[in-house]
Amino acid sequence: MVLGPPTDVRDRLVTELVVFGYRPLVPEAGAIDPNRDDRPSVALLVTDHGDDPSATLEAIATDELHGVPVVWVLPEKGFDLLRGAEHLCDEFVEAPYDAEELYARLRLLRRRTGREGPDVIRRGPIALNTATYQATLQERPLDLTYMEYELLKLFVEHPARVFTREAILSRVWRYDYYGGLRTVDVHVRRLRAKLGRDHAGVVETVRGVGYRLARDL
Amino acid sequence: MPAVDEREFVLRTTEERGIGFVRLWFTDVLGFLKSFAIPAEELDLALDEGVGFDGSAVAGFARVQESDMVARPDPRTFQILPWRPDAPGVARMYCDIYRPDGAPFEGDPRGVLRRVIERVSALGYTGYAGPELEFFLFKDATAPEPLDDGTYFDLTPLDLGSDFRRSVIAYCERMGIPVKDSHHEVAPSQQGVDLRHTDALTMADSIMSFRLVVKEVAREHGIYATFMPKPIQGAWGSGMHTHLSLFEGERNAFFDATDGYFLSKTGRAFIAGLLHHAAGITAITNQWVNSYKRLVPGYEAPVHVGWGVRNRAALVRVPLTKPGKESSCRVEYRAPDPACNPYLAFAVILAAGLDGIERELVLGPEVTDDVHEMTDAQRRAAGIASLPETLPEALAAMEDSELVHEVLGEHLVEWFLANKRAEWLEHRSYVTGLELERGLSKL
Numbered sequence: 001m002v003l004g005p006p007t008d009v010r011d012r013l014v015t016e017l018v019v020f021g022y023r024p025l026v027p028e029a030g031a032i033d034p035n036r037d038d039r040p041s042v043a044l045l046v047t048d049h050g051d052d053p054s055a056t057l058e059a060i061a062t063d064e065l066h067g068v069p070v071v072w073v074l075p076e077k078g079f080d081l082l083r084g085a086e087h088l089c090d091e092f093v094e095a096p097y098d099a100e101e102l103y104a105r106l107r108l109l110r111r112r113t114g115r116e117g118p119d120v121i122r123r124g125p126i127a128l129n130t131a132t133y134q135a136t137l138q139e140r141p142l143d144l145t146y147m148e149y150e151l152l153k154l155f156v157e158h159p160a161r162v163f164t165r166e167a168i169l170s171r172v173w174r175y176d177y178y179g180g181l182r183t184v185d186v187h188v189r190r191l192r193a194k195l196g197r198d199h200a201g202v203v204e205t206v207r208g209v210g211y212r213l214a215r216d217l
Numbered sequence: 218m219p220a221v222d223e224r225e226f227v228l229r230t231t232e233e234r235g236i237g238f239v240r241l242w243f244t245d246v247l248g249f250l251k252s253f254a255i256p257a258e259e260l261d262l263a264l265d266e267g268v269g270f271d272g273s274a275v276a277g278f279a280r281v282q283e284s285d286m287v288a289r290p291d292p293r294t295f296q297i298l299p300w301r302p303d304a305p306g307v308a309r310m311y312c313d314i315y316r317p318d319g320a321p322f323e324g325d326p327r328g329v330l331r332r333v334i335e336r337v338s339a340l341g342y343t344g345y346a347g348p349e350l351e352f353f354l355f356k357d358a359t360a361p362e363p364l365d366d367g368t369y370f371d372l373t374p375l376d377l378g379s380d381f382r383r384s385v386i387a388y389c390e391r392m393g394i395p396v397k398d399s400h401h402e403v404a405p406s407q408q409g410v411d412l413r414h415t416d417a418l419t420m421a422d423s424i425m426s427f428r429l430v431v432k433e434v435a436r437e438h439g440i441y442a443t444f445m446p447k448p449i450q451g452a453w454g455s456g457m458h459t460h461l462s463l464f465e466g467e468r469n470a471f472f473d474a475t476d477g478y479f480l481s482k483t484g485r486a487f488i489a490g491l492l493h494h495a496a497g498i499t500a501i502t503n504q505w506v507n508s509y510k511r512l513v514p515g516y517e518a519p520v521h522v523g524w525g526v527r528n529r530a531a532l533v534r535v536p537l538t539k540p541g542k543e544s545s546c547r548v549e550y551r552a553p554d555p556a557c558n559p560y561l562a563f564a565v566i567l568a569a570g571l572d573g574i575e576r577e578l579v580l581g582p583e584v585t586d587d588v589h590e591m592t593d594a595q596r597r598a599a600g601i602a603s604l605p606e607t608l609p610e611a612l613a614a615m616e617d618s619e620l621v622h623e624v625l626g627e628h629l630v631e632w633f634l635a636n637k638r639a640e641w642l643e644h645r646s647y648v649t650g651l652e653l654e655r656g657l658s659k660l
Contacts, residue, residue, distance in 0.1 A: 132229055133229045133233070134233050143296065143297035143299070143391060144393075145293060145294065145296055145393060146223045146226040146292060146293055147293060150222075165467075181466055181467050182345065182416070186415045186416060186419065189395045189413055190393035190415075193389070193390040193393055193394065193396075194390060194391060
């Protein structure tokens with residue numbers, strides 16, 4: 001997906017992506033609301049000097065697109081824009097960039113974020129297909145319930161991040177839950193039971209904070 | 218948005234995993250699992266509109282003239298069943314029962330528990346339950362013939378149950394039911410499985426699944442499993458001791474570091490409520506004639522209404538909280554047996570404790586002497602009441618209990634009393650083997 005104002009840089013980027021075999025989506029300005037089937041494998045954000053992309057970047061991080069890796073396409077001599085905003089993206093290029101370099105960066109990003117195709121995320125023994133909602137452990141299907149699947153997806157999409165129970169509730173349950181914060185513990189326990197004794201540690205407890213995906217997967 | 222996602226998740230998973238049929242599960246008033254299967258193609262419609270069925274054939278559901286019911290599957294309970302062949306696989310969903318006009322059906326046990334849970338959360342609490350389920354393995358369903366002579370925690374080749382328990386745990390884990398511990402229980406052929414606590418509704422669902430898993434695994438092993446409370450004359454019975462706790466957000470509402478028992482005022486009032494309503498709710502937690510053959514002295518089953526820390530004959534036990542383990546502070550209600558309806562049992566237990574909190578009931582002193590050793594007069598002096606000794610006594614106490622009427626509603630109370638009194642009438646007029654053995658040669 002390509003985001004940003006309709007500039008020459010953006011139009012050239014779209015053409016390049018098509019050449020590399022991507023199917024770029026270009027939503028109207030401000031309308032980041034792709035339906036599920038079109039969940040992109042990567043979001044490229046094009047900005048010019050004077051644009052403030054932080055609102056868009058934050059929307060990506062929290063909205064339907066959370067977990068989609070972000071590549072920030074900076075304008076010429078625009079490196080300064082990155083200052084203080086580095087955490088909002090996973091990769092960047094600065095114009096004028098070389099098309100081959102962008103392609104290489106996208107390949108490396110895909111490897112680093114564990115995305116095998118637009119829909120499959122893999123971490124160690126776990127693979128999630130976000131289009132078919134199927135989860136596998138060492139290629140064997142895991143028969144998860146909806147909430148267990150969403151919980152595992154949250155961890156797998158953000159491998160380095162520790163989530164507090166509050167954060168998990170607001171991102172996975174969003175509304176409509178019995179049981180307050182302990183609901184999270186109960187579902188983590190159910191998920192661990194399904195992962196089995198050998199892989200229960202895939203979801204790690206961070207004492208006094210919350211949970212995260214195990215770092216040594 | 219999430220509602221759409223759940224529906225989508227269920228539909229996509231059904232397609233991806235080649236699920237041929239989805240079983241819709243609900244529970245009758247006595248706690249028997251009811252199920253009907255719909256083909257995967259019907260799932261879409263079932264999720265949107267529910268599935269109509271004839272409630273007149275379900276125990277306690279409706280009189281014949283108002284028998285139309287609608288089962289609405291809860292997509293969050295969609296689970297592929299681990300013991301069915303992979304292709305075409307079978308999945309299940311628990312259902313809530315509604316009337317055709319869209320009103321919740323008051324006789325639906327899951328709905329009864331849901332309503333109590335809503336009251337619990339209106340007070341700012343969440344109720345957690347963790348049961349210890351006991352059951353027996355026999356050669357078949359015709360006679361209580363044990364498979365082994367093992368006893369508590371035994372691990373010997375005699376214990377044919379250990380393979381069995383391994384399979385049960387594996388199935389439970391694949392269904393997302395975390396098992397805390399499993400072991401051989403005191404009586405020959407008796408097994409015990411402790412489930413890790415969850416919120417009360419999830420746990421009631423899990424108990425229904427668990428009982429089915431146990432019966433299913435037994436069938437695979439060519440043996441028979443029973444949750445009958447007292448199947449063997451003279452041996453320990455099967456209980457379902459239930460650990461309960463209330464949380465206010467992250468905080469365990471039962472815990473108070475300054476109290477000698479580490480019990481907060483809320484915890485004490487909850488126990489006082491349980492003790493106050495114990496007699497009235499016993500017909501629900503122990504609903505069979507046979508249940509009362511377990512509630513007798515000498516087998517660590519509760520007989521008297523009291524609480525204690527170490528006393529295993531106490532009706533309510535307070536396991537001492539270890540320092541730094543505030544979250545595990547809980548009370549254990551020891552009356553229920555595993556042949557109860559877990560939805561109704563958790564509903565009346567939680568409501569009893571809640572009533573104690575709302576009315577700020579004061580908890581009496583701990584029962585330290587072995588209450589069984591005391592004379593009736595001593596017990597009266599100490600203010601220790603007895604649990605009902607028989608089903609009809611329990612039914613009378615239930616009929617007098619405003620709390621039970623309020624929690625279950627008139628429809629359920631009326632049906633339950635009629636059904637259970639009919640059961641008692643049958644037993645009352647039955648001439649037993651013991652009477653013949655003792656009487657025939659002398660009288």
